[in-house]
Amino acid sequence: MPELPEVETIRAGLDVHLPGRAIVRAQVLHPRPVRSFSGTPVQFETTLAGRVFASPQRRGKYLWLPFEDGDALVAHLGMSGQFRIDTPDAELPRHARVVFSLDDDRQLRFIDQRMFGGLELASGGAVLPASVSHIVPDMFDSEFDEARTVERIRGSQSAIKRLLLNQRVVSGIGNIYADEALWQAGVHPETPANSLNVGQVKAVLDAAKNVMTTAIASGGTSFDALYVNINGDSGYFALQLNAYSRAGLPCSRCGTTMQRTPFMGRSSVFCPTCQRLQSAANS
């Protein structure tokens, strides 16, 4: 569910609460989210107790919570993962999976309906956990290399949308922001990447960054209770979406009916007028 703007909203929220806080007790309520941990759930609880959080970090859609000892708790939110900070007496949500009681009488709660996400302890992972190292720096990272990204994209015959969703090529973009960026740039999602010129690829990347910047500023995108910030509130950015979830509605630029098409086991929504499929290679 969460893409870069939602994960960033959560990271920023955690950054206000966690640094300097110690874990008094960890409780694994469901074993699935800690499946990547090498030991048992009880060992997970034991090894986390007493650790002190440093400042939360993010790359793309991956989040990690470093500890002062140099290790880190890596979190992938998957489709439905959430973090919330609550008081212990606040009602525990139905899908609460792991609860960390902190030394300030608050709890850090990991909630995940579908459990595609998970938590992992990365030894020595405070700077960059091994399980995140295959993710390329995202567009908000000082290490982001736009020229190299453009060339990687243009060197592939794959559909442009497939590349936007490939976290080894550009990170942080998911189905919502991919559709938005392509609509903004006027590029059909199935366009072979090597048939796009440099200006078009840059336009797609710029559009992705712009839409994500706007989304971060408004606290992330959500349609329902599946995406909320650490206080449990939804963002309202969804009201401004131009492509995602607008199949059958008029294009907000030209009025043509927006079309939905299956793509990579999910769906793409695009405007058949503004986003024409081009297949002949050009430059």
Add this chain to the structure above:
DNA sequence: CTGTGGTCCTGTATGC
């Protein structure tokens, strides 16, 4: 290296 399809889960919406 390419693309496809299945898999991990739970829940909601829709149609018969």
Add this chain to the structure above:
DNA sequence: TGCATACAGGACCACA
């Protein structure tokens, strides 16, 4: 009302 199917902000893996 019951039941079946499709779909959902992700990522990984086996396979052709």
